[in-house]
Every structure is written in C-alpha cells, then in structure tokens.
Amino acid sequence: FIQSNFVLGLRYTVCYCGSHTRTFLSHNSITWLLHHYRKASHGSAASAPPTAPPLTHHPQMDPPEPEKERPAGGTEQSWFKAAPGGTGITVLACRLSHPPAPSLLLTALHKLQDSHPILRSKLAPTNAAPSFTVSPSPDLQIEHFDAAATSEILAGGSAASPFHRLVEHELNRNPWAGAAEATAAAPLFYASTYAEPETGSSVVVALRLHTSVCDRTSGSSVLRGLVGLVVGAGDGGGRREMSPGIEELAASELAGKPFWARGRDILGYSLNFTRSACLPFLDAAAPRSSEMARLLLSPEETRRLLSACKAKGVKLCGALTAAALIAAVSSKHLGGNRSETYTVVTLVDCRKHLNPPLDNYNLGFYHSAVQNAHTVHGGEDLWELSTRCYDSLSNAMSKKKHLTDMGDLNYLMCKAIDNPHLTPSSSMRTALLSVFEEPIVYDSCEQCRRAGVEDYVGCASVHGIGPSVAIFDTIRDGRLDCACIYPSPLHSREQMEELVEDVKRILVEGSDVEELVD
Structure with a gap:
C-alpha cells in the first residue's frame, strides 16, 4: 500500500x-x-x-473519509434492545441453481452497500443513546460453507428440506447477543453462502441483517436489487442517502398526542394484554430458537381467496388473521361455546404516510404496529370474523394510531423485555399473531431466471420478545407463500405445523364459494 x-x-x-x-x-x-x-x-x-x-x-x-454517525430513533432503539434476546434477526435467503462466482457476488453486495449507507452501518458501543456509525466504504465479507460444512449444519435437523433448515440456521445465528458488553462497533449486515451437498451445484445465499436497518419492505428491495446486480441488469435501487428514523419523519403526528392520552392508551394496551389467551406452551423454561412452517396455496386456491377478499371488502391480512384465530381457539377444544380473547399485531409500512414520503428503496425500519384484541369462540364464519378484524384495523389507521401510538407500543415492548415475568409463564409472548397489512408481491422476471433463482424466503426471528407466530406473506406468480415463524421449544414443530395446516384448510374451504369468486 x-x-x-x-x-x-x-x-x-x-x-x-x-x-x-x-x-x-x-x-x-x-x-x-x-x-x-x-x-x-x-x-x-x-x-x-x-x-x-x-x-x-x-x-x-488523501486521508480516508471519516465515519459518520446518526442517532438511533425510538423504534430502532427498541430493536437494539430486542435483538440480544433473539428477536430482530432478519434473514433473506435465496436458493440458486447456478451460483455466481464469489467475486461477482461480493462485488454485487458491495454495490448495494455503496448505494445504501445504512447497509454499511454498525451499532456504536456507547453508554449514551445508541447510534449508527456508518463506514465510508463497503467492508462486507462473505462467509463460505462448502458441502462438507453444510452437511454438518444440516445434520440432525427436522425441517422439510435443506433450504428450510438453512433458513432456520440463519435465524438463530445472533452476532448481537453480546451487544451490551461489546467494546467495538458491531456490523449490522452479514452474508453467507452454503453449498448444498445433495445437489452438488445449488447454493444458498443468505443475508442476515439487524431488523433496525431492514424491515420487510427493505428486505424485498435488497433481494430484488441483489439479483439484478448479479446478472448485470440493475443498479440496486440507485444511490440513496441514509434516511432519518421513523419518529423524525412522523414528528408532526407524534407531537399532537397529549400526555394524558398516552397514559390512557398504555393502560388500555396493558389491560387488553392481561385478558388475552395464548396457545399452549410445550416448554417455557428451555433456551429458545426460531423455527419456520410454510403455508402454501396453489395458484387456483390463491385466486379464489383473493377474489373472496375483494368481494367481502377486506384485505388478505383480515382473512389470515381470522383463519389463525379460528384455528387457535379450535385447537384448544374448549367446548360449551366458550370464547377466548387473543391479541393480534398488524405491521403497517408507513413509508407513504411520512413527511417526506419514502419509497421502497429507502432502506431501514419504517413499519409501525397496530394492536387489537379479538374475542372468538371457534364457530365464527371466516368472512364475518375477517370483516370484524379488518374493520378494527381500518378504524385504528383512520385515527392514525399506527403513527401516534408507536412510542406507546415500543415502551411496552421494552418493559416486557426488562420484566419477562409480566408475560404468561415468563414466555415473553406479547401476542398470539403478527401479520402484515399488505403482502409482498413477486412476479417471475428474466433476471430471476438468469440468476437461477429456485426458492427464496424473507423473514425475521421471534424467539426473544414477540408473538407465538409471525406470518410473512408473499404472493409469488399468483401463489400465496407464507413463512410462519415461531419460538421453539415454547411451541413444538408438530403443534405449529398442525396450526398452519388448519389455517390453510379454513382459507381454502372459506373461499370455495362460487358467489364469492364470481
């Protein structure tokens, strides 16, 4: 040099x-x-x-450009607090039939980092308020696992496929577990490749990011951008500046909420939570990990479901919520027309509601939560309950509670992290279910075919604080594909796969009505 x-x-x-x-x-x-x-x-x-x-x-x-810093917003600080316990590890995994050369893949990832400063950021160790430290140039390195190393990772797994097991493996690699004691800045973006031993040619590319820098919309943009860069047909979304945190861009909405209203809402959310039921726990004391169950519908089943949603005036999230509630209460076999109340968290992408509005390539965490409690007895009609769930969400959003209440829900989440005994059996379960207001829609493209994309998943871990099941829904080439993430052994694989199969049955049977799909 x-x-x-x-x-x-x-x-x-x-x-x-x-x-x-x-x-x-x-x-x-x-x-x-x-x-x-x-x-x-x-x-x-x-x-x-x-x-x-x-x-x-x-x-x-010339001397190197100095690192830049940006203070973390309230929501980002909540994710900093949650990640050491196991919630907030975002995984973007893609299975490729003809993998790119390692140098080409690294160049593509560095171009993404160069275009999006937040992908170069690190969590600065400090006793004061947490902040992002942004490196002046890309520095990501790829960890490569050959077929022998991948075989060792896959050994003993019970998931359906090697790709499925590798996604779960990535969900439970937590480089931020010791963040509180760290003395050096911790990267928030990691990349790995796994050579699949059974095929000999396929490779899994896995990106692991701290959720504070990558919500689900960001994850979708990163995957699309990476595929485009690998085949030389994209720019990764173009060069962007690092955007402020969500609170700064929603300051006018947050400032309008009186102090007494904040106290009232915190009390209301707390009371709803104490009344809410949970799924049965298998083992609440053992160390936990995140596992995945997949809910797959055929293109025809998906078409009928979406047509039924349109006919009833509800979004897909309303139908998914209702089916999960019916499946949950039915799994308990309560009898006697007994009912239970469950808490549901709906995650809303706020980019278009901010000032100034952001687009999908403004990477970061710009989702907020709407929390509702629903009482069900198991005999409800799918569409009656879907309408009730969706109306509750729509009413909350019409009052802008997805913006005004984000600080209240962040506060309660942090309190639950600090005081696990406040949650049932110290399980750190704060809801039965989390869903997204809108699905991610993917259509096959020439870039994907050229890159040899065979399968992909975008999801995040929940084995710290969180719901019993988090649904990450996508529609791919007209087919509903949901990654359902749950904490194990708090819930068993058999228990959750049975629940997911019941949700699928309820959706398919409820949509199989000619007057709805016509």
Whole structure:
C-alpha cells in the first residue's frame, strides 16, 4: 500500500510491497533539496531556487473519509434492545441453481452497500443513546460453507428440506447477543453462502441483517436489487442517502398526542394484554430458537381467496388473521361455546404516510404496529370474523394510531423485555399473531431466471420478545407463500405445523364459494 506524508515541509511517499519498502520524494522536494545542497557546498551566493510547480493532487493519497454517525430513533432503539434476546434477526435467503462466482457476488453486495449507507452501518458501543456509525466504504465479507460444512449444519435437523433448515440456521445465528458488553462497533449486515451437498451445484445465499436497518419492505428491495446486480441488469435501487428514523419523519403526528392520552392508551394496551389467551406452551423454561412452517396455496386456491377478499371488502391480512384465530381457539377444544380473547399485531409500512414520503428503496425500519384484541369462540364464519378484524384495523389507521401510538407500543415492548415475568409463564409472548397489512408481491422476471433463482424466503426471528407466530406473506406468480415463524421449544414443530395446516384448510374451504369468486 502507499502512504503519503509531509515531514519538515517535504512530501515523501512510502510504498510497501511484502517485505520490501521504497521511499520516493516528490519533484518539489527534490528541487528544494538540490538547491540547499548547492547552497551548503558553494556558500550563500547560490541563486534562489527556481519556482517549483504546484504539488499534484493525488486522490488516492488523501486521508480516508471519516465515519459518520446518526442517532438511533425510538423504534430502532427498541430493536437494539430486542435483538440480544433473539428477536430482530432478519434473514433473506435465496436458493440458486447456478451460483455466481464469489467475486461477482461480493462485488454485487458491495454495490448495494455503496448505494445504501445504512447497509454499511454498525451499532456504536456507547453508554449514551445508541447510534449508527456508518463506514465510508463497503467492508462486507462473505462467509463460505462448502458441502462438507453444510452437511454438518444440516445434520440432525427436522425441517422439510435443506433450504428450510438453512433458513432456520440463519435465524438463530445472533452476532448481537453480546451487544451490551461489546467494546467495538458491531456490523449490522452479514452474508453467507452454503453449498448444498445433495445437489452438488445449488447454493444458498443468505443475508442476515439487524431488523433496525431492514424491515420487510427493505428486505424485498435488497433481494430484488441483489439479483439484478448479479446478472448485470440493475443498479440496486440507485444511490440513496441514509434516511432519518421513523419518529423524525412522523414528528408532526407524534407531537399532537397529549400526555394524558398516552397514559390512557398504555393502560388500555396493558389491560387488553392481561385478558388475552395464548396457545399452549410445550416448554417455557428451555433456551429458545426460531423455527419456520410454510403455508402454501396453489395458484387456483390463491385466486379464489383473493377474489373472496375483494368481494367481502377486506384485505388478505383480515382473512389470515381470522383463519389463525379460528384455528387457535379450535385447537384448544374448549367446548360449551366458550370464547377466548387473543391479541393480534398488524405491521403497517408507513413509508407513504411520512413527511417526506419514502419509497421502497429507502432502506431501514419504517413499519409501525397496530394492536387489537379479538374475542372468538371457534364457530365464527371466516368472512364475518375477517370483516370484524379488518374493520378494527381500518378504524385504528383512520385515527392514525399506527403513527401516534408507536412510542406507546415500543415502551411496552421494552418493559416486557426488562420484566419477562409480566408475560404468561415468563414466555415473553406479547401476542398470539403478527401479520402484515399488505403482502409482498413477486412476479417471475428474466433476471430471476438468469440468476437461477429456485426458492427464496424473507423473514425475521421471534424467539426473544414477540408473538407465538409471525406470518410473512408473499404472493409469488399468483401463489400465496407464507413463512410462519415461531419460538421453539415454547411451541413444538408438530403443534405449529398442525396450526398452519388448519389455517390453510379454513382459507381454502372459506373461499370455495362460487358467489364469492364470481
């Protein structure tokens, strides 16, 4: 490498190459030295030195650009608090039939980092308010696992496929577990590749990000951008500046809420939570990990479901919520027409509601939560309950509670992290279910075919604070595909796969009505 310095007014350059070192003086410095050598040899009568040309500017010799910092907003600080316990590890995994060269993949990831400063950010260790430290240049490295190493990771897993097991493996790799004791800035973005031993040619590319810098919308944009860069047909969304936190962009809404209203809402959310039931726990004491169950509908089943939603005037999130509530209460076999109340959290992408509005390539965490409690007895009609759930969400959003209440829900989440005994059986379950207001829609494209994309999943861990099941819904080529993440062994794989199958049955049977789909 090259190092350029000034000593006593002389510019000199030192070049290091292995064990060899060479020192070079600039033209100006040589002229100055020759003049003073002649002056010392022939006395003071030596003529004045000729006027030296100006120093040539060499950008590669400039000092490195300093790191930048941005204070973390309230929602981001909540994720900083949640991640050490196991909630807030975002995983974007993609299975490729003909993997790119490692150098090409690294270049594509570095281009993403270069375009989006938040992907270069680190969590700065500090006793004061947490902040992001942004590196001036991309520094991500890829961790490669060959077929033998991947086989060791897959050994003993009970998931349906190697890809499924690798997604779960990534969900439980937590580099932020010791964030409180860290003395150096912790990266918030990691990348790995896994050579699948069974195929010999397929590879899984897994990106692991701190949820504070990557919500579900950001994850979708990162995946699309990466595929485009790998095949040379995209720019990763273009160069963006690092946007402020969601609270700063919703300041006018947050400022309008009186103090007494904040106290009332916190009390109301707390009372709803204490009245809410949970799914049965298998083991509430053992260490936990996140596992995944997948809910898949055929294109025809998806078409009928979406047509039924349109006919009833509800969004897909209303139908998913209702089906999950019916399946949950039915799994308990209560009998006697008994009812239970469950808490549901709906995550809303606030980008279009902010000032100024953001688009999908403004990466970061810009979702907020709407929390509702619903009482069910198991005999409800799917669409009657869907309408009730969706109306509750719509009413809350019409009052802008997705913006005004984000601080209240962040406060309650942090209190539950600090006081697990306030949750049932110290399970840290704060809801039965979390869903998204809108699904992510993917359509096959030429870029995906050229990249050899066979499967992909975007989801986040929940084995710290969180719901019993978090549904990450996508519609791919007209087919509903949901990654359902749950904490294990708090809930067993058999228990959750049975619940997910029941949700699928309720959705399919409830949509199989001609007057709805016509």
